[in-house]
Structures are given as C-alpha cells and as structure tokens.
Amino acid sequence: MNLLALEPERLLGAVRALLAAKGIASPAEIAERIAATDAASPAQGARMVAIAWTDPEFRALMLADGTRAAESLAIPMRGAPPLGVLENTPDLHHLVVCTLCSCYPRAVLGYPPFWYKSAAYRARAVRDPRGLIAEWGTTLPPATKIRVVDSTADYRWMVLPLRPAGTENWPADRLATLVRETDMIGVTLVATPGDHALNSFASPRPQA
C-alpha cells in the first residue's frame, strides 16, 4: 500500500492544507515557488551574460554578486543558494562540475542537463578536463589554462563566457540568442555567428 501512488491529489491537498494551517507556507508562496521553478531556464543565464557583455556596470555587479545581479533583472533568487559567476578570459577558462552530487545554478540555468549528473562527467571533469571538452568539439589555445570549479558546498556557479568576435554592434537581446547552457557550464565556447556548424551542440548531447 502506497498512499502516494493511490491518492496523490488527496495527499498533496492534505499537505498543502497542513502547511497553510501551521503557517509554514501559504498557497500564494507555493504558487510563487512553482512559477519561479517553471520560469528558470538557460535563457535567464543567457540574458545575464548578454547584458554583462554590453553593460560594464552590470558586469561588475554580476562578478561581485551574482545573486544581486540576477535579482536586478527580476530573476527570482529567494531561497536559492548564493550565485557565483566565473569570468572567462583569454588566459583562463572555467569548467563547472559537482563531483559529489549535482549542484547546479538552477535559478538561472533551470534543470541541469542529464549528462551533468552522470558519474562519467563528474569524474572526468576533474581528472581530464581537456579530454572531456574536446569531446564537445572545444579546443582551447595551449596558453589558456583550465580552472575546474568543483561545486561542493553552499554556492552555485555559472560561467561568464567570452564574447565571440563579429558581434561588436549587436544589442544584448540578440547576443543572448548565441549563449547556450553548455557555454555557461564551460564545456563549450560561445560560437562566432555563422560558425555554429563547427560547434553545434545546442541541444546538449556530446559526441560519443
């Protein structure tokens, strides 16, 4: 006998009524959290990246305090762990992993892609980061060092990728269309416009 399987709606109703009756969470608060979870997607992170590329003041805020930067764009961050933003430069590339479980900046990137939680990704990201990103078609110049960020505790991390060449006069909303979740995890680089065929894992599925 499994109450959850037999009468899930009744059970959920009872739990909600108890949460409200005990003053733990009101129906409005639950609705707000559901809406925030539904709204979270890589598009939120992409919007932050694109604005950071075009607005130096926002960029500085985002690097200093990712949570406040997200909130300034009306992205709900209440209850989420602090957001840290890792700035890629020509000399330094960041790759995010959670070797212990699946810590992921869900508030700004949504649900993690399935491979992010795989044992293979988690093990290889720290052990063979260059080999791993090569399977995504990503090759870094030899002088660029990789910093693997193992998300183990109370922060959540996203990458601020390098802005691709050939986008000098683009507005932020157009730039945002270039940025994929894989770019903000660090397994790929934001592709130069027109070059997507060379690095086209827009749907996150690495080569075998």
Added chain:
Amino acid sequence: MIPPGTTVRVRDDWPETREKVHIRTPHYLRGRTGRVLRHLGNFPNPEDLAFARPARTLPLYHVLFDQPPLWEEGSPGDEVLVEIYEPWLMLERDGIADAPPSRSRSLSDRVIQTSGAGVPANSFAVGVPSGQVRWGAPGFPDPASGHHALP
C-alpha cells in the same frame, strides 16, 4: 579567518570509514595542498544539517589546487577550485612543513572501482587502506570531536 594566498592542506581524514556522515570535501582532495583564493562567507555546517543536528556556522573558502598532481596526469597550469569548510583545512603551523608527501598512496587505494571503467566512487567511498595514520602535529584536534583547527 584565513587570508587569501595562504597555503593550506586538506585533512587526510576519512570520517566515512568510522560513522554515517555527510561530507562536502571530495575524497580526491584529502591530504592535498592548495592555496586559499578567498573567503566565500559563513554557512551552517552541512555535515550537521544533513542529520537535522544543531549546526555551527563555519567559514567557507575557495581553495585552488594544481590539477595535474591530483591524478598524475593533465596539463601543467590547469587548476581545480573547490569550496572547503575551515575545519577541513590545516595551516603550515599545524604541521604542513613536517608532513609526508601527500602522494603517499596510489589512487587505486583511495577509491572503489565501481564499474571497472576508472570512475571514482562518490564521497561515500570507503576504499581507504587500513592502518592509515593521519599526519600532522601530535595531538592535533580530531575533526570528529568538533574542535577547531584554527582560532
């Protein structure tokens, strides 16, 4: 507070071999030397929160490690950056200078080969050799007792 730039060593301690635990310090860093990049803030200890115990608020640091020595492979210059709670970190005056080389055991002693594919086990791995001695200054406080290594 440990200032940025300080050399630290992660305790070579394996509480998961002694009791039921929830640990946020990856096994591959136990006993390894790194450098504090910055203090990230103070947070209730997740090792207690996981068991609904009263949790002390602990400083959390971003600690930077050279990547190639961790696995004896990789590209020189690459790094691993990890959040580590203060009780897991030892300072030089706690015995880093006198400590044996961190690479005292082979990797295969440290992890369980879960699938034969070289995938390290997760943080609950118990592949720790018996008779292991925690290095460090004599009488160094045991993290299990809750004593702080640092002022």
